[in-house]
Amino acid sequence: MTNARVVRNAEIPDALRIARAKASPNLGPRLLFFSGGSALNSVSRRLKEYTHNSAHLITPFDSGGSSAVLRDAFGMPAVGDVRSRLMALADETELGQPDIYALFTHRLPKDAPKKELIAEFRSIIDGTHPLMRSVSQPMRSLILTQLRSFADRMPGDLDLRGASIGNLILAGGYFANDQALEPVLFLMSKMVAVLGTVRAVVDMNLHIGAELEDGSIVIGQRHLTGKEVAPIHSPVRRLFLSDGTREIPAEGVRLPKRNRRLIERADLICYPPGSLYSSVIANLLPLRVGSTIASRAVPKVYVPSLGHDPECLDMSLADQVEALLQALKSDLKTTQPNNELVNLVLCDRNVVSKAAVTEVRNRHGIASAHVDLIHPDRPEKYDPERLCDALVSLS
Template sequence: MSSGKPKGIVVFSGGSAANNLVDVFKTVREDKKCQLSYVIPISDNGGSSSELIRVFGGPGIGDVRSRLVRLIPDDPDHDDSEKAAIKIFFNHRLPKNRATARQEWMQIVEASHSLWTNISTAKKELMRAILNSVNFEILKRMRPSSTFDFSGASIGNLFLTGARLFTGSFESAIYLLSSICSVPNHTSVLPAINTNFTHHISAGLSNGTIITGQNSISHPSETTALDSTPLTAHEDTERHDAIEDANLPGTLPTLRKQYINFSKADEDDLPARIERLWYINPYGQEIRLAANPAVLSALTSAQAIIYSIGSLYTSLIPSLILKGVGHAIENAAIRYKILILNSTIDRETGPSATPFSALDFVAAIAKACAESKGSPADVHKLEYSSYVTHVVHLTGPGTPAVDREALRGLGIETIKVYGRRGEGEGFVRYDEKGLVQALEVTMGRGIRGRRG
């Protein structure tokens, strides 16, 4: 017997790019009066997350933290200074200078920092307890060969790490941060894998090159602490084995380096297209991992799946290749499987000489879902619509090419949305109202939109 409860919406996304569309998804959820679930990958090993992983191990938590903080409700009719203060607190990053960063960290844990202004005593002391707990763990792990580097560290990431270590549960840590941030019960942030361990990814290019680690795939880093004389692979491994941290002896050196400094703006083309992505163990061997059961449960009760904007191979694919996901998405009961196409081509969807088209994005998603099922990666084009039914896209210079007739021939509908160009930006962004309308029309509500 049906309970009459509306089926939910599941959004696959990464962190920063999709954060810009949170209000869009919120509006669509309100119209549907249903549950909204964000599925976030945990393979990020760049920025301050790299130092937390090096010292504590555990999943890459930066994207989970940023989505939870982004979901702090805004109420324009009420002056809620505490919610604003909590958002600033958990988004705060320490200075880039190592000594200055450690000094500011101590001001925070001692409650003498101005960030605590407007946060109530009850929440402040709870938050301080977790931050002092992670500070104690940092001190316990201090060794002559290894000390924690606070440079550019995210306070929210430190808090979520402390909560995970204190409770022994990633899921509980997310619940605690969700509660402090007043994230509504109808919206969930689900890590793609519910784990206390670190899971890395590798990408294989069409020329046979293999790139190991998410940061190296997506945002090459300014390498830190390199000797002037290049080391052999054996010497590099031995050097890292002499450092006492959370990594097992013999772990691939590229997975043990600090990637605190990197740029999202200056990206070199990859030498060839990415053809496949997979998970690896610390020694570089391929492994197959199961999805978070909560993710599979959300998919089972979903009316719609949305693949959000973001990095195709490091924001979407790591969640899609997990065991159980492909079968769940293929479910015919899910009527709408909507790809919101990126407005630009990035490092992962180049090189610039052969940029990805909309069909290439769809093919990558379909192949990832097939791999999730243990099927061959070469999916027949006529199967693409089992995983993507609609493509929402922009038009203009630099946007991925959309062959509407080819997609229609595969049973995939296209919806063109007019965008806006931000001040000083050389690319088109989605207009929130236009995107809401496109999604509502696609899912059977709203006035008829402009379709390709």
């Protein structure tokens, strides 16, 4: 059976498949997401009702917000997006770890004087802060080990305003484990009983860069998103990985074997909502991502973002699909059909026009499913239940 027929024969939503997943989420489908940012967090929280087997490959290339403070100070991968997805997938039932969750999601004040910030941080690492005292042993000692590793390396002028304690724990664990992110991600996953798998797509300190249509080059995620600096003035021609100053050749950044296995075991691969280039396509750049996806005969679903994406300057839906295909094909040694890389565009019937999905079919030979996905009260957002229903139905 071809990839395209796998998708076209699926019923959306499939009530029986949904009910079966909800009845036994520990046996639920292996849905894999190439993701970053917070766009998928609300969906991830709802997804826990359907499956405890989802996998999330997250970009560690963020160069804005509190992650930028840690990256500038320590020269390390960005941990904010990974930490937020871990928290979204944490077990929030009575079987989980609510005290640890509260600590990991706590932020220091944004507007407090430096002296107060330092005092609160010190009370956390000496174990006297109420949030730390509420964590039982031996978890408290494990967490303090990571935090003290961070404190030992913290520059005296580090800006702690709005700092996420979870990010500081990850940063400390990164150094405590010989500058490797994976061990501390594994530890944090166990601490908050994450119902799924969350990993950085690569465990490397890199940035994303973009060549624009006007020939200019921008390096750094924050220069693409339009959130902290002015939005790009010319469409993106191609995306690449950089050490912060120059482009890194594709063969210099390889998808780790452990992450290839996640793709090889997936029942469905999703390119989800989020900033198209910095949150989704950035994850497709390491060597072996495209070829591993192409080898899988499972649904490969693109869910376009709702509303305005500053990174998609003057881009139609078909143009967005083209950008995905371009990134995926750059990893292939032979020409392969488009539907071996993306075989369904899942979109809301009230947001995406029939003309737009017809253009996708005519230009790329890729089918679309026109269903109800937006939130009934917040049309700028996907309804988490409707989107989870659709993805589980397709898996």
